Amino acid sequence: xxxxxxxxxxxxxxxxxxxxxxxxxxxxxxxxxxxxxxxxxxxxxxxxxxxxxxxxxxxxxxxxxxxxxxxxxxxxxxxxxxxxxxxxxxxxxxxxxxxxxxxxxxxxxxxxxxxxxxxxxxxxxxxxxxxxxxxxxxxxxxxxxxxxxxxxxxxxxxxxxxxxxxxxxxxxxxxxxxxxxxxxxxxxxxxxxxxxxxxxxxxxxxxxxxxxxxxxxxxxxxxxxxxxxxxxxxxxxxxxxxxxxxxxxxxxxxxxxxxxxxxxxxxxxxxxxxxxxxxxxxxxxxxxxxxxxxxxxxxxxxxxxxxxxxxxxxxxxxxxxxxxxxxxxxxxxxxxxxxxxxxxxxxxxxxxxxxxxxxxxxxxxxxxxxxxxxxxxxxxxxxxxxxxxxxxxxxxxxxxxxxxxxxxxxxxxxxxxxxxxxxxxxxxxxxxxxxxxxxxxxxxxxxxxxxxxxxxxxxxxxxxxxxxxxxxxxxxxxxxxxxxxxxxxxxxxxxxxxxxxxxxxxxxxxxxxxxxxxxxxxxxxxxxxxxxxxxxxxxxxxxxxxxxxxxxxxxxxxxxxxxxxxxxxxxxxxxxxxxxxxxxxxxxxxxxxxxxxxxxxxxxxxxxxxxxxxxxxxxxxxxxxxxxxxxxxxxxxxxxxxxxxxxxxxxxxxxxxxxxxxxxxxxxxxxxxxxxxxxxxxxxxxxxxxxxxxxxxxxxxxxxxxxxxxxxxxxxxxxxxxxxxxxxxxxxxxxxxxxxxxxxxxxxxxxxxxx
Numbered sequence: 001x002x003x004x005x006x007x008x009x010x011x012x013x014x015x016x017x018x019x020x021x022x023x024x025x026x027x028x029x030x031x032x033x034x035x036x037x038x039x040x041x042x043x044x045x046x047x048x049x050x051x052x053x054x055x056x057x058x059x060x061x062x063x064x065x066x067x068x069x070x071x072x073x074x075x076x077x078x079x080x081x082x083x084x085x086x087x088x089x090x091x092x093x094x095x096x097x098x099x100x101x102x103x104x105x106x107x108x109x110x111x112x113x114x115x116x117x118x119x120x121x122x123x124x125x126x127x128x129x130x131x132x133x134x135x136x137x138x139x140x141x142x143x144x145x146x147x148x149x150x151x152x153x154x155x156x157x158x159x160x161x162x163x164x165x166x167x168x169x170x171x172x173x174x175x176x177x178x179x180x181x182x183x184x185x186x187x188x189x190x191x192x193x194x195x196x197x198x199x200x201x202x203x204x205x206x207x208x209x210x211x212x213x214x215x216x217x218x219x220x221x222x223x224x225x226x227x228x229x230x231x232x233x234x235x236x237x238x239x240x241x242x243x244x245x246x247x248x249x250x251x252x253x254x255x256x257x258x259x260x261x262x263x264x265x266x267x268x269x270x271x272x273x274x275x276x277x278x279x280x281x282x283x284x285x286x287x288x289x290x291x292x293x294x295x296x297x298x299x300x301x302x303x304x305x306x307x308x309x310x311x312x313x314x315x316x317x318x319x320x321x322x323x324x325x326x327x328x329x330x331x332x333x334x335x336x337x338x339x340x341x342x343x344x345x346x347x348x349x350x351x352x353x354x355x356x357x358x359x360x361x362x363x364x365x366x367x368x369x370x371x372x373x374x375x376x377x378x379x380x381x382x383x384x385x386x387x388x389x390x391x392x393x394x395x396x397x398x399x400x401x402x403x404x405x406x407x408x409x410x411x412x413x414x415x416x417x418x419x420x421x422x423x424x425x426x427x428x429x430x431x432x433x434x435x436x437x438x439x440x441x442x443x444x445x446x447x448x449x450x451x452x453x454x455x456x457x458x459x460x461x462x463x464x465x466x467x468x469x470x471x472x473x474x475x476x477x478x479x480x481x482x483x484x485x486x487x488x489x490x491x492x493x494x495x496x497x498x499x500x501x502x503x504x505x506x507x508x509x510x511x512x513x514x515x516x517x518x519x520x521x522x523x524x525x526x527x528x529x530x531x532x533x534x535x536x537x538x539x540x541x542x543x544x545x546x547x548x549x550x551x552x553x554x555x556x557x558x559x560x561x562x563x564x565x566x567x568x569x570x571x572x573x574x575x576x577x578x579x580x581x582x583x584x585x586x587x588x589x590x591x592x593x594x595x596x597x598x599x600x601x602x603x604x605x606x607x608x609x610x611x612x613x614x615x616x617x618x619x620x621x622x623x624x625x626x627x628x629x630x631x632x633x634x635x636x637x638x639x640x641x642x643x644x645x646x647x648x649x650x651x652x653x654x655x656x657x658x659x660x661x662x663x664x665x666x667x668x669x670x671x672x673x674x675x676x677x678x679x680x681x682x683x684x685x686x687x688x689x690x691x692x693x694x695x696x697x698x699x700x701x702x703x704x705x706x707x708x709x710x711x712x713x714x715x716x717x718x719x720x721x722x723x724x725x726x727x728x729x730x731x732x733x734x735x736x737x738x739x740x741x742x743x744x745x746x747x748x749x750x751x752x753x754x755x
Contacts, residue, residue: 075144156193225489406418453504568693
């Protein structure tokens, strides 16, 4: 399957399936630059500016590919199983990059008569061939590197499974505490790896499945702790053993699901497919009905009727439910009957028009199509109202969590008979919630939401019996603090799932009403503490050695980009220029942040780092203000360019500011915020480093103009003739990406190298 980046340039087909956004986004700038080179206009007269621009872009591609390949080769050395494939792909990429650099080396050749050498102008097919090979080989390098990420996840899962088995066999508290500490560290690592993978996946269904599996692991980790402790404290208690076994089994299933997603494993002959929902069935039915206008589906009359009967059969999940009101049941049945009648009339009218070979849709046919579409839409609306109404009512009824409180009280009193009565009530509530989740799945509207509904259904189905077994254990041992704690944890999981269901309900309504909000984040692992969005302060914490090691690579990249800024500033004749002083001040701020990643410098806590990030964002916005003032001295074309780049810098600074000010709670969330701040900081300084030469050039032009009073026509060239623009010199194509972006994306490969 051809990847989307390759389809951006119609001449290329990498022949490799790209499953993650990071790989796709890494290829986009390269595709943009190569497209720029290939699609240049073949003018009879080639200006010196055009020749210089083409040569510079070609050289930039060659240099970027060289650095990229060096990282790929380092990965190959450390991963023997990929060494041969990666080595071959790197060889092809390097050879193609060199070929492009040679083909674009046109300045001297074009101006020297009698030189017989191929260039991008004289042999465009050679350029196309080199570009095709470059894209194919670079894509293969990235896909192979992606295999290493998958290997990291599977290796992490294996370590978790080994420790999980050890936990299941422990017999003493001392042994349990020691192994659980190791298990916690391994789960944190697994959470980070799978979280990054979840966000990187292109397939929405896979992201939803990953989110569901990680949500199970998140909740089960705490359950595993209390259930295991309860079993150790009361080893002869059968209900405690059942409770613990259920948690271990659920964790193993979730771990297996994660691996199936990241490796595309197919358990059994065929992957388990989602059941056809009523929503999708109605959408397909309506599409076929409306397509009759164009006679696209010239099918036998029975086809639409058969499809409708299949839909009506699915509505039995609504009409046969004991919890559906008589009025709602009658409404659904009447709408099914009306849709049948309208479909029957439609089929008859269509057959009549076909018999007389009508060339255009008759008025009767148009009316029949409209009536059938309206009827099935009304049926969908009624089913939506039934499911959403049922879910809203249940959430309202269970908002006080009375049954859970009653179970805790009965357990504390040691009243097994009362626990048994309440268990029957909880089981009935569980069945209501499970059935409601099934109805919501029918009308959810998107496959990711269907997956989330199925996850909610499975969670209620499993947690209900686990709460009952925990309550039985507590009733048998009413003085046991650990048994009480265990029951509390399972009850909190039930309450949490009810909260997730409320969010899910809102998203289903948004889809139904045509609103598509932000992507779901409530299933992420590890999730922040309750009400973390309302926190006004951030706790100052120090990163431990492992965390510092993880971000050390980012710190090194910060130091490198800061060095680039310093190197560019050294070339300025006027070191006291406002722009130079502002950029120098920003570089010093970033240097202190880079030292923090090594546990050095004046910044000691994460709070210090976040304050420094806010300071950098403010200085960046001040730099934008200086650039705004400076742009007034430029010509119109140069001013447009300056304002465009200034806006990009401003957006990056605002993103860093928002990230630094966002409150978080918990060690994992704090570490993720540190990582995001450093990434945004790196982005800002990369932009500054790439634009400093342009600013320096424009400043010298202005100074030259003021001193000589020369006309603008005598200024040095500051822009390129179409179709190559100044953006091309700065490593950017028409879509805002470029070769420099390719170099920036090498950070992900460099991270793999360190692993």
